[in-house]
Amino acid sequence: xxxxxxxxxxxxxxxxxxxxxxxLGLCPVLAVTKTVENGIGMGLATTFVLVCSNMLVSMLRxxxxxxxxxxxxxxxxxxxxxxxELLMQAFAYPLFLKLGIFIPLIVVNCxxxxxxxxxxxxxxxxxxxxxxxxxxxxxxISLGCLGAVRELFGNGTLTFWETPIQIFGPxxxxxxxxxxxxxxxxxxxxxxxxxxxxGSK
Amino acid sequence: MDYIILAIxxxxxxxxxxxxxxxNCPFMGTSKKxxxxxxxxxxxxxxLVMAGVITxxxxxxxxAKFGLDYLRTIxxxxxxxxxxxxxxxxxxxxxxxxYAGLGIFLPLITTNCAVMGVCLINVNEEYTFVQALxxxxxxxxxxxxxxxxxxxxRERVLLARVPxxxxxxxxxxxxAGILSLTFFAxxxxx
Numbered sequence: 001x002x003x004x005x006x007x008x009x010x011x012x013x014x015x016x017x018x019x020x021x022x023x024l025g026l027c028p029v030l031a032v033t034k035t036v037e038n039g040i041g042m043g044l045a046t047t048f049v050l051v052c053s054n055m056l057v058s059m060l061r062x063x064x065x066x067x068x069x070x071x072x073x074x075x076x077x078x079x080x081x082x083x084x085e086l087l088m089q090a091f092a093y094p095l096f097l098k099l100g101i102f103i104p105l106i107v108v109n110c111x112x113x114x115x116x117x118x119x120x121x122x123x124x125x126x127x128x129x130x131x132x133x134x135x136x137x138x139x140x141i142s143l144g145c146l147g148a149v150r151e152l153f154g155n156g157t158l159t160f161w162e163t164p165i166q167i168f169g170p171x172x173x174x175x176x177x178x179x180x181x182x183x184x185x186x187x188x189x190x191x192x193x194x195x196x197x198x199g200s201k
Numbered sequence: 202m203d204y205i206i207l208a209i210x211x212x213x214x215x216x217x218x219x220x221x222x223x224x225n226c227p228f229m230g231t232s233k234k235x236x237x238x239x240x241x242x243x244x245x246x247x248x249l250v251m252a253g254v255i256t257x258x259x260x261x262x263x264x265a266k267f268g269l270d271y272l273r274t275i276x277x278x279x280x281x282x283x284x285x286x287x288x289x290x291x292x293x294x295x296x297x298x299x300y301a302g303l304g305i306f307l308p309l310i311t312t313n314c315a316v317m318g319v320c321l322i323n324v325n326e327e328y329t330f331v332q333a334l335x336x337x338x339x340x341x342x343x344x345x346x347x348x349x350x351x352x353x354x355r356e357r358v359l360l361a362r363v364p365x366x367x368x369x370x371x372x373x374x375x376x377a378g379i380l381s382l383t384f385f386a387x388x389x390x391x
Contacts, residue, residue, distance in 0.1 A: 026225035027314045070311070071282055078275040086271065101321050104274040108314040110226050181220050182382040189367075189374030196366035 005130050012134025018111050019142060019188075020195050025111035028102050029143060030184040037159045039147030040140055041095045042102065045084050047136025049106050050115060052080045054132035057120040064121075073116040074107065081106045111139065150187055154179030204335050211339035214388060217315050218347040219381035224315025228348060229373060231306070238352035242345030244306040246338070248288060249316050252281050253337025256320040257330060277320050285311045315344055351380055 012018070019029045028046070033039040056076050057064075064072045085103050088096040096103065106112065115135055120128040151157060156172045157164040177183045217223050224245075231241040256277050264270055289307045292300035310316060319340045323333040354376055363372050 024226060026229060027222050027318075030225060031222035071286075074278055074282055074311070075275070078278050082271065082274050085274065101318060101325065104277075104321055105223075105314050105317060107274055107278050108312045108317045110312050113312055180385070181222060182378040182385065184222065185374050185378030185381055187378075189371045189378065192371040192374065193366045196368075196371065200366065 005127065008127055009130040009134040012131065012136070012138040013141070014138075016135075017138040017142060018135060019139070020192055024114050025109040025139070026188075027105065028109060029146065030181070030188065032099055032102055033143055033147040033150055033184065034154070034179050035151045035159045036144055036147040038095070038098055039143035041092070042099055043136070043140025043143040045088065045099075045103060046106055046109060046112070046139055047133070048084055049077060049080045050112055050136040050139075051129055051132040052083075053077045053112060053116055054120040054128040055125060056080075057116045058123060058125045058128035061121045069121065070113075070117070073113060073121075077112050077116070078107050111135065146184075146188060146191065149191070150178045150183060154183065204331070207332060207335050208339040209390065211336050212343040212346065213384065214390060216343045216347055216384050217319065217340045218344055219377070219384045221318065223318035224313050224344060227306075227309060227313050227315075228351065228377070229370060232348060232352040232355050232373070235349070235352050235356060237306075238348050240302060241306045241309075242348050243302070244310055245313065245315065245344050246341040248281075248285060248307070248310045249319060249341035249344070250334070250337050251288070252284055252316050253319055253323055253333055254330075255284060256280050257323055257328070257333040260324050273321075273324070277317060281316055281320070282311050315340070347380070347384075351377060354380070 019025055025046075028042050032042045053073070053076050057073055060072075060076075081104060084106070085096075088099075088103065115132060119131045123131070148158060151159065152167060153175045154177070155164070155174055156168040157166055159165070178187060211217075215221055218225065218228050227241055227245075231237045259276060259280055260273065264273055264276060269276075285307060289300070292307075319337055322340075323336060326336075328336060355373060358372060358376065367375070
């Protein structure tokens with residue numbers, strides 16, 4: 001327990017940044033990163049669930065019997081996912097429609113359950129919140145970067161607040177491969193390779 | 202005839218792993234060895250068909266009837282988690298051979314988003330009971346097919362000389378991309 005609060009927070013940003021260092025929760029990463037906006041929206045929704053569920057799990061960690069802990073964690077997570085779902089329907093409906101099935105699927109995002117199991121069930125409330133926040137922000141950054149790369153090469157635009165900004169000139173030929181399913185896999189693989197390169201020096 | 206088209210489109214065209222991007226964690230995690238991939242594929246077929254049917258019944262006769270749609274996420278994950286637990290206990294008692302074969306993959310299925318995803322797709326597409334059954338089974342078969350193909354390729358890649366930064370997950374993702382590209386060829390079929 002030598003790590004300070006700031007370190008717990010910061011490890012989610014580079015050392016253990018999901019989904020690159022912890023290969024968990026790949027499905028939303030691949031599916032919603034067609035544009036930057038979707039990626040960041042998904043990241044923020046996941047961050048909210050992560051922080052809240054980490055907080056509640058850590059508060060209840062002495063009460064929950066260890067035999068049924070996974071079931072308890074899932075119920076807690078599912079509750080917060082429902083909260084996010086309803087909030088987004090009320091305040092961010094266009095984004096909700098775009099993310100579609102992947103909002104309810106945050107329940108089975110392994111990062112959320114993984115952090116509850118590996119961190120929040122063993123640490124105090126404040127630490128768990130810091131961990132959740134760090135992981136969530138790391139996840140959002142990853143999704144944002146991947147979304148930016150895919151959208152930039154696939155469409156030649158970057159979208160913020162519903163308005164696509166044209167980055168390349170009119171002579172740019174969109175590289176449609178990038179916004180399709182195969183592009184997601186290849187792009188994530190290459191980004192992981194770049195991170196390995198940067199980390200090895 | 203419609204059911205055959207539905208089955209083909211679920212297995213090949215809308216392949217759950219390579220076109221819908223669901224269930225990718227076990228796809229990366231259990232594809233290093235052929236044996237584990239086969240075990241996982243069978244476990245998923247088994248659970249997914251049961252989960253698809255049960256969640257359809259729960260949704261139609263409980264949630265939709267009483268206007269409880271907003272509880273869908275919680276209800277579905279509860280059904281899946283308890284189903285997995287139940288299947289595990291049942292197999293342990295009555296078919297120990299199969300239980301030993303599926304082993305650790307059963308509990309992992311709870312957090313497999315392919316299972317939850319297919320249940321949600323069945324509801325969103327407003328499938329009838331038989332359609333839901335066919336689609337659950339076909340998606341599961343598609344999952345197994347993609348996983349086993351991928352495991353085969355990955356076993357070969359182990360013998361190849363991969364540049365250091367690309368090793369392991371990184372090259373696996375690139376391979377998955379190429380595999381996904383081959384599945385794209387089925388798009389014009391139906």
